[in-house]
Amino acid sequence: MKFLHISDTHLGYSQYGLSERKRDFLDVFHEAVDRAIDEKVDFVIHSGDFFHTSRPSNETFLDGIEIVKRLFNANIPIFTISGNHDRGSQVRDVSPLAILQSLGLKLVDTDFIEYEGIFIGGLKYLSKAGLKQTGGIRVILERYLEKITDSNAFKILMLHQEFQPYFPDSPLYMQQEIPEGFDYIGIGHYHIRQEPKFLNSATVVYPGSTEFTAYNENEDKVEKGFYIVEVKDRNISCEFVTFKRRRPFISVDFEEENIDEIILNIKEKVEHLLDKKQKKPVVILKGNLRNLEVKDIISLLNKYGLNEEKVLHYRFNLSKETEDITGISLGNEEEDIVFPALKELIGDENLFHIVEDVIKNLQTFENIDEVKKYLKENPDIFTV
Numbered sequence: 001m002k003f004l005h006i007s008d009t010h011l012g013y014s015q016y017g018l019s020e021r022k023r024d025f026l027d028v029f030h031e032a033v034d035r036a037i038d039e040k041v042d043f044v045i046h047s048g049d050f051f052h053t054s055r056p057s058n059e060t061f062l063d064g065i066e067i068v069k070r071l072f073n074a075n076i077p078i079f080t081i082s083g084n085h086d087r088g089s090q091v092r093d094v095s096p097l098a099i100l101q102s103l104g105l106k107l108v109d110t111d112f113i114e115y116e117g118i119f120i121g122g123l124k125y126l127s128k129a130g131l132k133q134t135g136g137i138r139v140i141l142e143r144y145l146e147k148i149t150d151s152n153a154f155k156i157l158m159l160h161q162e163f164q165p166y167f168p169d170s171p172l173y174m175q176q177e178i179p180e181g182f183d184y185i186g187i188g189h190y191h192i193r194q195e196p197k198f199l200n201s202a203t204v205v206y207p208g209s210t211e212f213t214a215y216n217e218n219e220d221k222v223e224k225g226f227y228i229v230e231v232k233d234r235n236i237s238c239e240f241v242t243f244k245r246r247r248p249f250i251s252v253d254f255e256e257e258n259i260d261e262i263i264l265n266i267k268e269k270v271e272h273l274l275d276k277k278q279k280k281p282v283v284i285l286k287g288n289l290r291n292l293e294v295k296d297i298i299s300l301l302n303k304y305g306l307n308e309e310k311v312l313h314y315r316f317n318l319s320k321e322t323e324d325i326t327g328i329s330l331g332n333e334e335e336d337i338v339f340p341a342l343k344e345l346i347g348d349e350n351l352f353h354i355v356e357d358v359i360k361n362l363q364t365f366e367n368i369d370e371v372k373k374y375l376k377e378n379p380d381i382f383t384v
């Protein structure tokens, strides 16, 4: 048996408000589908955040339909779960993935499906409030295992959750939450891919996101791709495949003192990428400004010919002295003050967790425009 494991494709995400970025997320998804077809895999699994929001645009729906249809036409089923981005509010609406079910996508948010003698299932993303209401992950997974009558069958589990150590503030530990009995555990949500690990007799695999999202620290420094997984007599081998069509990101530690040297270095990297017929890169500058303004840096970049013909977008994560000039950020110190105060103000613990989830979700966005857009598209996140 051979399958392809992909995660966090965030279809429809126009990062930095750019249509090119939306196209990038679609491009790499198609590259994975190409490989699934070439490789003649038996099926594809997707561990959540197929779409970037629970209200994809009509255009993004068409893109998602095209992905599922190509697999369907090649006789390759795709199994998936809803992530935190595309699960719908749960209260008022269903996951947008439910719509793709009629085209052959198999949504396994709450159960297991038997497919040619193997069991494939999963659990959609559960917020803190959801974890409390349902009794938690372990209770649900134990119920799944009880229902699978053939205990010898190969079992693939998909999850999309904040597990330690990748989310250091999370109370969720895999060893406590996942009972023994699964063979392959595919996990989404953490966007940095991991080498396969073991939990009891199970292989745990994080493919990471397919494109750069900036939701996790140092995400710009890792390869993006998916896993091809081969199972022979229960022996599992995983090959990580990196994307060829991925948007390159150049991340630079910026220092005012060495500005010319830094820009020459960027120029060299950009030209090397363009020589290799790669997409125009996004350049991220991180560091502090003392005397210069962002506009000074832009004019210098232009002077060196690093304009929109060579670079898709610049992202300036530059702080002036102590003031953070980039977007919204709520540091841990502020969280320590804000959340307890909010809890006291709200009183009801369940309601507090819902509000806390909304705030934490909004914190993952890069700037206030993205937050505005998300709130417009998802007004029901405030529904209780």
Ligand SMILES: [Mn+2]
Pocket (backbone or CB within 6 Å): 008, 048, 049, 083, 085, 189, 190, 191, 209
């Ligand atoms: Mn994600």
